[in-house]
Each structure stands twice: as C-alpha cells, then as structure tokens.
Amino acid sequence: MVKTNRDSLLEVALIGEITHSAVAPSYTTGWDQRPRIGLGQGGIVYNVKVGDPCFGWEMGEKVEPGASADGVGDEREKGAFRNLSCVGNRIKVVGGEAKGEWGTVVGKVGYIHGGGHHVVTHFDDETLEKLAIGDKAQIKAHGTGLRLIDYPNVRVISCSPRLVEAMGLKEKANKIVVPVTKVVPAIYVGQGHGGSPAEANNWEIQTQSPDAIAHVKGLRFGDIVMLDDILSAWGRGYFEDAVTVGVVSCGPSDSLGQGIGVTTLLTCREGEIIAKVDPEANLKSLLGLGGGDR
C-alpha cells in the first residue's frame, strides 16, 4: 500500500445546489462550421451514469453523468465548493424530497473562459427521481493536502483518500504504477492549458480530428486515464516527461479544441508515475457505484 498522510487531512463541509441544465443561448458552431444545439451539461441527467460510454448521445455536448452541483454564495464560497471537493467524497442532499440521501463526487468540470463550474455527482436511480434542480447538497470534503509520503514530487489534486486507496496504486523501482484505461498523448489534449487552478478546472481531450476520436472512442464516464507530457501542478501545460492522471468527467464536444473532460487526480513532472493499462480502471468498480449498465 502506498503510504499517505491521510491522518493529517482536514474534513470540512461544503454547501452547493443542484444546477440547471446548461444550454447555450443560441446555436453553437461546430468545428465543421455547422450549427448545433448541445445538451447534457449540468442539471440532472437521468439516463447517463458513471460506467456508461462517452460517445453516442444524440446532440450531446460535454454530457455530465448523473447530477451536477455548484457552490452557492459569493465567489469565494463557490470557490471553496469547486476547489476543495474531491473525487470520491460523499455528498448528502440536505433539502427537498431527497433529503438525507447520499451520493458520491465523481468528477469536476470547470470551463475556463467565463463558463460554468460543476461538481459531477453520482446518486442511485431512486434518489435521482426525488431530486429537484435547486436542491441543496453538502459535501464532506476530504483530500486537499493529500500527499504520497514517499513520492514528494507527485502532487495529489482533487482526489480523496478513499479513491487513492481504491485505485490499485503499486510501487515499482521508485515509481508509482497507476491502472488506467487509456494513455492519451499531449497532441490530443486541448482546452485546459494555461487555466489555473487544476482543482477547479478540467482538461479536455479534443474530439474533432478523426484520429483523436478513434483513439478515445471507447472511453466511459469515470474511466481513469493518463495524459502524457501534461503537468497540472501550479497551473497546467505541456511538459515533456510530465504526467497527469485524471478521471473522465464529461463527454465529447463538436467545438474545436474541446472534448472529453478529465478531472486531475495525480500529476508529476519527471515521469514518477507510470501507467498500466487496465480496462477495469473506472470509478464504477473502484468505488462500487450502481447503474451505468449500457
């Protein structure tokens, strides 16, 4: 077992609410100059869950599985919800008909240029039926400050101790071996460069060029993936030999430079992390989440 400092982490409450579905006010122009209406961002998506395929949803644009929440209050308070929540944290509905039901944080999506921020959550079908847009939900945030004690050059970002312990990390010749479903080369990595911090904003795997689509067409929501030559510490960008490991948190896009969302979990600059391809490296099995049987 990889040693962590989990006993010194603070566990704090963050309050947010279930968002509306986010749809652009006019047609969006795709990479091919054709107009589209995209749906599936934000709000409650009843029939897409962690474990389901990213591709194949009609007119889907950056589809977020399950229910999406954002912080409430002023910008600093919203910032706490977006920055401090960690994948694998538990979230409890604290208002409305679903009050008292628990779910799990499965990703975070943040668009750089004035766009929305969503913490993506998984609830079971029964809870989703009772959930309403605007319902308040509280996260027991646990993970900010998490370190792998013997690997000081690896940064852990937005990753709960629960997830880091479930990911099946192994140690080999002073490197961390991480099971991932796919390794993605930097050339396919688009929006996210330059955006800071990695805690609140996601990476996107570009899904317009046919070769890029072919490379990632089998991805599922919740997949653990590796972005090669990508660094997510103190800002985000291309660095030869750097690695970012993240979780697939939203679906593909038809807009140039945009696509499948990846929420950062681990990053390093000099190859301290290596990948082991494992088709089972998905939050559904790692965290024991129901649904997603498509």
Added chain:
Amino acid sequence: MIETNKDRLLTIAVQGEIVSPASAGYRVQWDGQSKMALGMGGIKYNLKVGDPCFGWASGDHVEPGVTIRGKEKADPSECALAMLACIGNEAVVVSGDAKGERGAFTGRHAGADDMVWFPDDALEKLAIGDKVQVRAVGVGLKIKGFEDVRVNKCSPRLLESLGIEVEGGKLVVPVVKEIPGFLMGSGIGWSTVLEPVDYDIQTTDPKAIKKYGLETLRLGDIVCLRDQLCTSGRGYYKGAVTIGVVVHGASDYSGHGPGVNPILSTKDERIATRIDQGANIAYYLGLRKRP
C-alpha cells in the same frame, strides 16, 4: 501573386481607448514561484513589434506598443474593435495631444487587449485614456482560387505583403518557424469565435524551449502551427495548417507563452511554408527597417 476580393470589403471605423496597466499582485509561475509581472496594458515606450518575445525583466505576456480596448460594451472581447480590426489596418489618434498621429493595428490579445503601433514621437504625446480609431477592413477577405482557406484578422495590406506564392495548388507562405501542434496552449478551445481570441505557444517547459528553438521568437513573427485548425475556434486537427502572427511575448505561467493571432487556416493541404527569418509584420508593414 495572389488575387483577393479586397474591392468588395467594407471599411468601418472602430474605436478603443488606451488602457492603464493593471496588477492584482503576485501570480504563481509554472515552477511554483511567484511573480510580479508587467508588460500588459498601457503604453510601452521601448517595446515594439520586431523586438524579442523573451528576456524582458519581470515581463509576462508583454504587449508591444500601445494597448487599447473597445469600451462600447462591458466585455472588450465583444466590442467592434475586437471583432473587426485586422492586422495592418491604419490607426489614428482622435483625442488628446497626439490627435491626428497615425499608426497600425498589430494584433489582439484575448481577454481584453488590442495592440497598436505608433512611432516614437507619437508615443511621447500619447496619454492613457486617449481615443484611437481604427479603419477596420479585412473581415470577409478571401483569396481567389483558395476560397476554402480561412482568412482571419488579416488586412488586405498584410495579406499582399506576406510574399505568398502559388505552387502546385498550394499557397506557399514564408514563416520564421514551424511550431508542433502539441505546444499550443492557453486559448485552445476557448469559444467558437475566432476573431477576438489569440492562443499561446507554450514556452514554460525548458526542454521544449530548447528542442524547438523558441527563444528566438519575436513580436510580429509569422509562424506556422502544424496540425492546428482555426476556423470557428482553435484546436487540433491532423494535417491542418494554420499561419499566425505572434502578438505578445513569452510567459512563466504554465500553459502560456507568445500569443498567436491565426491569419490563414486550412485542413485540406492548401498551405505550404518556406522558412524566412524576415517574416515579421514589422518589416511587411514598414514599421521597422529590415536588418
């Protein structure tokens, strides 16, 4: 020599004001150190197109010449100046001590800043807050026989001065450097509108700077971005070619670096390049003598 539809283009006045530099304190660099940066906004007396992108003390995203912004809407990126002004358009000061002085539009830095070149004697008379008007012409510009090539933010004057030749059904464009697509960073994917947004050649990885010789880049350089398509928005497309103008300087923020305004783009093998160290708008627009 290429032919264009320049006699069908509307010429329209757009206006901005010289803005003050702004500072919000320290910002974190790629290496975790912090920086108090300067070089964005306002009047830069000793920085012009043709100068190096790197090497300015505490500089970050340095913008050559004078920085102006449209003011008729709350977001400068939605103003007519941001959408319609094209590189090489004529600019004229319309208020203050420098009223009547003439310069040239040299590019747009996404987010907020439009940049204009003025000669030194005009810079001495300019004040922050002065109004600058640009004769915007270039939106809708097309190259005859290459109507499928996207032209953006490029005046007829600049397009005709680029030294483009036609060979084997391709436009051959002189550029100072070829940039691999995976180095394109901040700005990629932002919005699906091309005109008001630049995007950055990442110059934070010391290994990449060395490997691709990025430290010689200059403000105003014409560069080729490989596997990058800039039609509606900016992003990766295998085999695509984008030609762009370097509009601002290097950066120490992860994922950032010299910004590029795309001026020509195709995914269909319609553009080839030829390396020419003199491919810079400062020379093409007569803003600086060739060395």
